[in-house]
Amino acid sequence: MLMEALEDLNLGDETIGVAPVGCSVFAYHYMDIDMQQAAHGRAPAVATGIKRVMPDKTVFTYQGDGDLAAIGTAETIHACNRGENITFIFINNGIYGMTGGQMAPTTLENMKSSTSPYGRDLKSMGHPLKMTELVANLNGVAYATRQAVHTPALVRKCKKAIVKAFKLQKENKGTTFVEIVTNCNSGWKMRPVQANEWLQKNMIPYYPLGDIKK
Amino acid sequence: MEKDIKLMKGNDAIAEAAIRAGADAYFGYPITPQSEVIEYLMAEQPEKRTGMVVLQAESEVAAINMIYGAAGAGKRVLTTSSSPGISLMQEGISYIAGAQLPCVLVNVVRGGPGLGTIQPSQADYFQSVKGGGHGDYKLIVLAPASVQESVDFIKLAFDIAFKYRNPVMLLTDGVLGQMMEKVEFFEQQERKKEDEPWATVGKAGRGHRNYITSLFIKPEKMYEVNLELQKKYREVEKNEVRYQEIDTEDADYLFVAYGTTARICQKACQLAREKGIKVGLLRPISLYPYPYDAINKLADKVKGVMVIEMNHGQMVEDVKLAVNGKLEVGFMGRSGGIIPTPSEILEALENKFINK
Ligand SMILES: Cc1ncc(C[n+]2csc(CCOP(=O)(O)OP(=O)(O)O)c2C)c(N)n1
Ligand SMILES: [Mg+2]
Numbered sequence: 001m002l003m004e005a006l007e008d009l010n011l012g013d014e015t016i017g018v019a020p021v022g023c024s025v026f027a028y029h030y031m032d033i034d035m036q037q038a039a040h041g042r043a044p045a046v047a048t049g050i051k052r053v054m055p056d057k058t059v060f061t062y063q064g065d066g067d068l069a070a071i072g073t074a075e076t077i078h079a080c081n082r083g084e085n086i087t088f089i090f091i092n093n094g095i096y097g098m099t100g101g102q103m104a105p106t107t108l109e110n111m112k113s114s115t116s117p118y119g120r121d122l123k124s125m126g127h128p129l130k131m132t133e134l135v136a137n138l139n140g141v142a143y144a145t146r147q148a149v150h151t152p153a154l155v156r157k158c159k160k161a162i163v164k165a166f167k168l169q170k171e172n173k174g175t176t177f178v179e180i181v182t183n184c185n186s187g188w189k190m191r192p193v194q195a196n197e198w199l200q201k202n203m204i205p206y207y208p209l210g211d212i213k214k
Numbered sequence: 215m216e217k218d219i220k221l222m223k224g225n226d227a228i229a230e231a232a233i234r235a236g237a238d239a240y241f242g243y244p245i246t247p248q249s250e251v252i253e254y255l256m257a258e259q260p261e262k263r264t265g266m267v268v269l270q271a272e273s274e275v276a277a278i279n280m281i282y283g284a285a286g287a288g289k290r291v292l293t294t295s296s297s298p299g300i301s302l303m304q305e306g307i308s309y310i311a312g313a314q315l316p317c318v319l320v321n322v323v324r325g326g327p328g329l330g331t332i333q334p335s336q337a338d339y340f341q342s343v344k345g346g347g348h349g350d351y352k353l354i355v356l357a358p359a360s361v362q363e364s365v366d367f368i369k370l371a372f373d374i375a376f377k378y379r380n381p382v383m384l385l386t387d388g389v390l391g392q393m394m395e396k397v398e399f400f401e402q403q404e405r406k407k408e409d410e411p412w413a414t415v416g417k418a419g420r421g422h423r424n425y426i427t428s429l430f431i432k433p434e435k436m437y438e439v440n441l442e443l444q445k446k447y448r449e450v451e452k453n454e455v456r457y458q459e460i461d462t463e464d465a466d467y468l469f470v471a472y473g474t475t476a477r478i479c480q481k482a483c484q485l486a487r488e489k490g491i492k493v494g495l496l497r498p499i500s501l502y503p504y505p506y507d508a509i510n511k512l513a514d515k516v517k518g519v520m521v522i523e524m525n526h527g528q529m530v531e532d533v534k535l536a537v538n539g540k541l542e543v544g545f546m547g548r549s550g551g552i553i554p555t556p557s558e559i560l561e562a563l564e565n566k567f568i569n570k
Contacts, residue, residue: 013418018283028425034414036286037427039309042279045271049283050414052267053239053291057416075279078272 001155002062002089003031005162011170015058016050018043020072022064023097023184041072044079047086058169060087065106066096069131073105076135083140083174087165090131090177093184094203101187105129108206113187128206132179136213142174144213148181148204150196161211181207218399224361224391225250228294228320228384231368233260236403237318238289239267241280243299246332247388248322251294264405274299278306285315286426288413290372290406294320296388297338298329300346307381308347312428314443316375318368319353320384322391325551333551334388334474339528342385343502350440352447354382354454355501357472361395363499369400374454378446379412385501387524389474389553456499457508461487465494467563468512470533471522472498474553479522481556486563493563501529509536516541518567522559523547542567 006012012033019027021040028035038046043061051059061068068076068090079086095113096102103113103120106128110119120128136144143165147158158180165176181203185195222230229251232240237260242252252270260266271277277293284291295303300321310317321342325335340346342355354374358364364386371382409415417423430436458476461483462468469479476497486493496512498505513519519541521530527545534543546562548554 014416016287016414016416025429028427032417032423034417034423035425036283036414037313037425037429038282039279039305042275042282042306045276045279046283046286048269048276049239049241049280049285049291050287052269052280053284053287053289054415074272075276078276 001149001159002162005159005166006033006058008163009166011058011166015060018047018050018059018061020061020063020067021098022067024062024064024091025098027062041067041070042075043067044072044075044084044086044088048079048082048084051084051086055085058166060089062089063091064097065090065092065094065104069105069129076131077138080135080175080177081138081140083142085169085172086175087169088175088177089162090179091182092179092207093182093187095184095187097184097187101189106131108202130207132177132212135177140175141177141213142168143176145177145211146179146181146207146209148199148209150183150199181209218401220397220399221394222361222397223250223394224364224386225322226254227361227365227397228368229254229258230399231365232292233258233264233266234399234402235369235372236264236290236405237266237292237372238405239269239284239291240293241269241271241277241284241291242293242295243271243274243277245296245299247324247334247391248294248296248320250391251320264402266405274302275306278303281317282306282310282313282315285310285317286313286414288406288410288415292318292320294322296322296324297326297335300338300341304347307353308349308351309428310381311347311351311353312349313426314379315381315426316379317381318371318375318384319381320386323385323387325549331551332388334524334553335549335551336387336473336475336524337528337549338385339501339523339525342383343504351443352380352450352502354378354380354450355385356382356456357385357499357501358390359473359476359497361390361393361397364390365397365399369403378450380446380450385473387474451503454500455503455505457505458497458499459508460495460497462494462496462512464492465515466492466517467494467567468516468519469493469495469522469559469563470498470509470519470529471495472501472529475522475524478554478556479559482559485556485560491564491568504532504536506532506536509533510538513537513540518542518544520544520546520563520566522554524553525549
């Protein structure tokens with residue numbers, strides 16, 4: 001879908017993507033464009049480096065919630081605050097998928113993970129972080145939206161949001177930020193269909209879909 | 215052409231040298247005793263002079279990863295910092311070495327450990343020369359001993375970095391960063407025009423995609439990459455050893471020292487000769503690759519070797535490797551920002567080898 005968006009805009013040949021550390025660490029093997037693999041959480045800084053030396057190219061990061069909202073929070077906030085002309089694709093699955101299902105900053109209240117085996121306790125473990133609302137407050141951010149992809153209609157909507165983000169980047173409007181709420185059925189220890197139902201019932205109410213800043 | 219000579223502070227000179235070397239970008243975060251580098255660049259606005267980008271990052275962690283990104287685009291990029299900041303950069307440096315990206319790093323060393331002192335030191339020798347970050351990698355490390363060399367080595371460092379696709383570090387210290395000296399500048403170099411064939415600049419016109427990574431999940435592949443790195447390091451060891459010998463022809467004793475302490479040792483050699491003690495100096499200029507052979511040869515001629523450092527004897531290990539048991543290796547050092555004096559250096563040599 002991301003590649004479709006770039007193809008529709010005819011940008012594939014002049015785009016550089018940045019892969020995170022997480023389940024999408026090998027993203028550069030699945031996207032037929034130039035890419036860099038960044039250290040855990042540092043994709044926004046890497047993307048900044050790329051964009052600053054090649055302001056005419058299209059640059060995006062593709063990051064999980066642990067990567068973007070825990071270890072890389074500072075890089076995320078500051079790249080957004082500088083209004084770097086880059087696009088964030090933020091994959092929120094509420095968990096550290098790659099390392100075996102540990103708690104993420106986005107893990108919901110009472111949600112079980114391998115490091116919150118009795119459920120996330122807000123008092124001792126803090127609150128699930130709404131990163132898109134947070135960055136939407138920053139003046140450097142031109143567009144912040146939350147999308148999902150668990151139904152065909154949502155997939156079409158999400159693609160539109162990504163296209164819009166890249167268009168704004170091309171117009172040098174500032175940082176564009178697309179959160180995608182997804183499941184992680186293996187990390188959540190559910191079957192795929194069950195995971196989608198759980199997502200709709202539990203994730204979406206806390207992480208409501210739609211544009212937060214446009 | 216008229217010579218371009220200026221009286222300049224070491225840190226300012228490094229900043230000016232970066233612009234003249236045709237750097238594409240600088241990313242950094244302030245820390246004493248090297249903040250003048252970014253201050254000079256911000257005041258100078260090289261974007262207007264050459265198109266060079268300058269950005270103050272939110273941390274050294276961010277700065278080194280901006281370097282990774284821009285270096286991955288094949289550009290000439292550098293950062294500067296001092297000890298605690300360089301410690302923060304180590305993960306990124308390891309990634310840069312693993313992904314085989316060229317860049318220039320400058321460490322204007324201050325005393326540690328911890329927050330330590332803002333005064334000069336050479337206590338980051340191990341960190342720079344032996345690793346610092348994780349994994350089997352090497353930084354190429356150059357140690358200037360004057361403002362002039364700080365300038366010249368910035369240009370040299372870019373050349374070496376691109377020749378081997380490897381990060382190159384200038385290891386200087388608070389003395390060299392803060393002192394003012396006369397310096398002659400090389401002329402303005404053009405910024406790079408051609409894209410590197412391996413760089414990620416968008417795949418237009420290339421027909422295949424490039425990617426920059428240090429991830430090789432299969433053991434066989436990781437092993438292969440490590441062997442490739444080792445092969446490169448052997449080449450570096452063959453071609454890039456640099457050192458200077460001063461008064462070694464007739465020397466009975468030898469100082470080994472780099473950077474600021476080498477300057478002080480030159481004075482100590484003079485004092486010694488006034489007293490009739492023939493002392494010479496070997497100054498390693500490249501700390502990796504290290505001038506083992508040159509020291510080994512001198513060990514056949516002299517009666518004793520003294521290593522002088524602003525730390526507690528980190529380089530002694532390499533000098534002992536070089537001397538290979540032929541002679542005793544003595545050491546004198548100060549740390550914490552205290553700079554050894556020529557007379558106490560000479561006294562240490564006399565106590566070790568002459569008055570015993
Ligand atoms: C410096 C560092 N710390 C920790 C890790 C281990 N690690 C790898 S991926 C990951 C979490 C990834 O979670 P997320 O970003 O949510 O991605 P997901 O796998 O869920 O897509 C962690 C902790 C690492 N690779 N590097
Ligand atoms: Mg995740």
